[in-house]
Amino acid sequence: MGKQAVVIGSGIAGLASSVHLARKGYQVLVLERHATFGGKLGVFNSEGYRFDMGPSLFTMPNFVYDLLDDDLSKQFNIxxxxxxxxxxxxxxxxxxxxxxxxxxxxxxxxxxxxxxxxxxxxxxxxxxxxxxxxxxxxxxxxxxxxxxxxxxxxxxxxxxxxxxxxxxxxxxxxxxxxxxxxxxxxxxxxxxxxxxxxxxxxxxxxxxxxxxxxxxxxxxKGMRAIAEIIYEQATRLGVEFKFNSTVNNVRKKSDQIVGIQDNSGVEYPCDICVSDVDAKVLYRNLLKTEVPKKIAKAExxxxxxxxxxxxxxxxxxxxxxxxxxxxxxxxxxxxxxxxxxxxxxxxxxxxxxxxxxxxxxxxxxxxxxxxxxxxxxxxxxxxxxxxxxxxxxxxxxxxxxxxxxxxxxxxxxxxxxxxxxxxxSSDKGSLYGSSSNDRMSAFFRQANFTSSYKNLYFCGGSVHPGGGIPLCLLGANILNKIIPDAED
Ligand SMILES: Cc1cc2nc3c(=O)[nH]c(=O)nc-3n(C[C@H](O)[C@H](O)[C@H](O)COP(=O)(O)OP(=O)(O)OC[C@H]3O[C@@H](n4cnc5c(N)ncnc54)[C@H](O)[C@@H]3O)c2cc1C
CATH class of the missing domain: 3.90.660 (Polyamine Oxidase; Chain A, domain 2)
Incomplete structure (x- = not known):
């Protein structure tokens, strides 16, 4: 069996990270609390109207195209x-x-x-x-x-x-x-x-x-199409998604995360864990530790x-x-x-x-x-x-x-x-994690990795470089640079 990567959360950054991990040779499992992927990029229809629920402005589409195979790129029309x-x-x-x-x-x-x-x-x-x-x-x-x-x-x-x-x-x-x-x-x-x-x-x-x-x-096809095309790319690369799966515990062994447990009571072994969960929520509810002071303090x-x-x-x-x-x-x-x-x-x-x-x-x-x-x-x-x-x-x-x-x-x-x-699960319903009101804000944001757990990585709006679709995709790109390939 190849090396296992588990991604917690299928927001835009979790989806993009799953694509990178699959290309690095990992067997990737994404655990998502809801019945569908995309997080804030939700959609609903009502009486002949279609509404994208979250983001409405799409800039830097190159970061989406960079993730896609050629034929999928052609399908993603903007x-x-x-x-x-x-x-x-x-x-x-x-x-x-x-x-x-x-x-x-x-x-x-x-x-x-x-x-x-x-x-x-x-x-x-x-x-x-x-x-x-x-x-x-x-x-x-x-x-x-x-x-x-x-x-x-x-x-x-x-x-x-x-x-x-x-x-x-x-x-x-x-x-x-x-x-x-x-x-x-x-x-x-x-x-x-x-x-x-x-x-x-x-x-x-x-x-x-x-x-x-x-x-x-x-x-x-609307903003939801961004999540859909990355999801399609991920499944094509063999990424497995488990929906209605709320991760409520991670099992640690010295400085490693060794298993991810969800509401079904199953534990998924992992060599690499990527969290797309809001960083404060991850510390409090999943790692069950105190939120580091620097992160807790960020507005x-x-x-x-x-x-x-x-x-x-x-x-x-x-x-x-x-x-x-x-x-x-x-x-x-x-x-x-x-x-x-x-x-x-x-x-x-x-x-x-x-x-x-x-x-x-x-x-x-x-x-x-x-x-x-x-x-x-x-x-x-x-x-x-x-x-x-x-x-x-x-x-x-x-x-x-x-x-x-x-x-x-x-x-x-x-x-x-x-x-x-x-x-x-965004802390206090914030749209973009922490604000950039302080000139040091960039340094108060959660880093993409932690020295406490060597195989735990972070992405998503509450993590460096910040929120919004382009930055979430850039965060996933950073993980692509710092996570070793599966065969290393
Ligand atoms: C109303 C609104 C308008 C916005 N407008 C724009 C805009 O115009 N342009 C723009 O670029 N950005 C905009 N944004 C911001 C953008 O949507 C977000 O920054 C981005 O989508 C966040 O992605 P994410 O990867 O952090 O994950 P999120 O979308 O936050 O999703 C996290 C996922 O993790 C899952 N999860 C959480 N906890 C667990 C758990 N314990 N177990 C399993 N799964 C879990 C959640 O169910 C969710 O699916 C807007 C956001 C909102 C809400």
Whole structure:
């Protein structure tokens, strides 16, 4: 019998890791608590509408293609979005952010009355910082000395002073631009990993570069297709999946994990164990040890409240991604991270996949994924929050779109931090593990390995390099680099 690898959890990082492990020659078993794979990339259908439940924005698709055999790559079809997002501040014409950088710069300059060169130089800086940081902070383990001794690592360290680590995102933007609206637009990128632009280091201003350089996409069969194609690749390589299998214990022998036990009472032997479980939950519930202080201390990222609405009308002014901005962004983040509540004028995000995938809604209708950022679960009264938020969202949509949305809602469901926690075991229902609000956050995140158990490896949103589909896939790539081949 060959060497056994057990992956706990089939979120996007667990799926990708299973592909890497199978290619390394391991016999791979994935144990998944739920009846299906994909974790946060859930999907449901209701009365002719299809809704992706979690991620809606897909960047850096190359990390998915890299995992696939040629014929599967051809099956994985994606739309490149020409428009990144429609940004609304009031009931006037929205700013339509073009994905072409030059066009974006030109149109942003006209809409926000900002100098073209200033916008362009900001995006060039964003690229520069990405190029410096990605080999050290994204593509390799932060906790291996080789990362710092490599050519790119040395270059990264030598250029750390250029990373704006000592300014916040917002400060750096205020120094460059005079338009509050443009500043708000770029500040919003902090929410891509559940952070606060008024606290997070300006290094996070790299995120716009990712959208412009790599583009924004939507798979032609919806976001769920990302999990489906990686699952197909995994099963093709012989990876075995066991669903409805909740791992509740791992058996340790000195510095090794030797067996993984699930709710059926079976123990699965393992030579290598990869956890795609939220790191804090793994320590508490599976390893049954204290969460290491550094990890426990890291501030959780924000969470989300989503309403899935089947809307019996189409809206010309809306696109695949739409933002209806809050009138007081700073207060919105104070409420999220300081007071752990929501303010009366939240920013509303509306994702409509049926704009690009007509079959996602009945004719003449649209599938609205309506989301606001909310704090992670700290025992708030979520039922009361939900009712209040629904009212505020409807008010905002009505004002901005000059409509009465309530009678157009044909079907409705929701997701909140409690459900996110229950369904994917994310600590406190956080979307992205820990926030990047502290300039040292990257170092507080769980490493991809541990010195306590030599054959235990970590991936997923709560682990280095962080949450979101591209980073989860990069985390799996790091495991590919550090886990030995089966025959070694
Ligand atoms: C509403 C929402 C919107 C988002 N928007 C975006 C976006 O637009 N773009 C983007 O890139 N990212 C987005 N994200 C973040 C992204 O979805 C996540 O970072 C990513 O999917 C996390 O993947 P993961 O590998 O960490 O696993 P998860 O998806 O967290 O899944 C973990 C899996 O492990 C299983 N598991 C847990 N404990 C056990 C156990 N004891 N035994 C067995 N199995 C177990 C769970 O059942 C689950 O299937 C969003 C997330 C949410 C919720």
């Amino acid at each position: 739309h490149k979005l020409e428009t990144l997002c429609h940004y609304f501040w009031d009931n006037k014409q929205p700013f339509r952010a073009h994905s072409n950088l030059d066009q974006f710069v030109k149109e942003a300059s006209q809409y926000f009355y900002e100098d073209e060169h200033k916008i362009k130089s900001f995006l060039e800086k964003s690229k520069l910082v990405y190029d410096i940081t990605s080999p050290v902070f994204l593509e390799n383990s932060l906790h291996k000395i080789n990362t710092y001794l490599s050519k790119t690592g040395i270059k990264g360290i030598a250029n750390l002073w250029r990373l704006d680590m000592f300014k916040t995102m917002n400060n750096s933007l205020e120094q460059r631009f005079s338009s509050d609206k443009l500043i708000q637009l770029f500040n919003r990128y902090a929410t891509y990993n559940g952070s606060n632009p008024y606290q997070a280091p300006a290094t996070l201003n790299v995120i716009p570069h990712l959208e412009f350089h790599y583009g924004a996409y939507l798979p032609k 959780n990222s924000s969470s989300a409240l989503i309403f899935y609405w089947g809307i019996s009308k189409t809206f010309e002014n809306l696109d695949v991604h739409n933002i209806l901005f809050s009138g007081n962004y700073r207060e919105e983040f104070n409420h999220l991270f300081k007071y752990k509540t929501i303010q009366s004028d939240p920013t509303v995000y509306i994702h409509i996949s049926s704009k690009a995938i007509p079959n996602d809604a009945p004719e003449g209708c649209e599938n609205w994924f309506v989301m606001i950022n909310v704090p992670h679960n700290d025992g708030q009264d979520w039922e009361a929050f939900r009712a209040k938020a629904r009212e505020k969202i409807i008010q905002k949509v009505n004002t901005v779109l000059q409509t009465d949305i309530s009678p157009l809602i044909e079907t409705e469901d929701y997701l909140d931090p409690i459900l996110i926690e229950q369904r994917t």
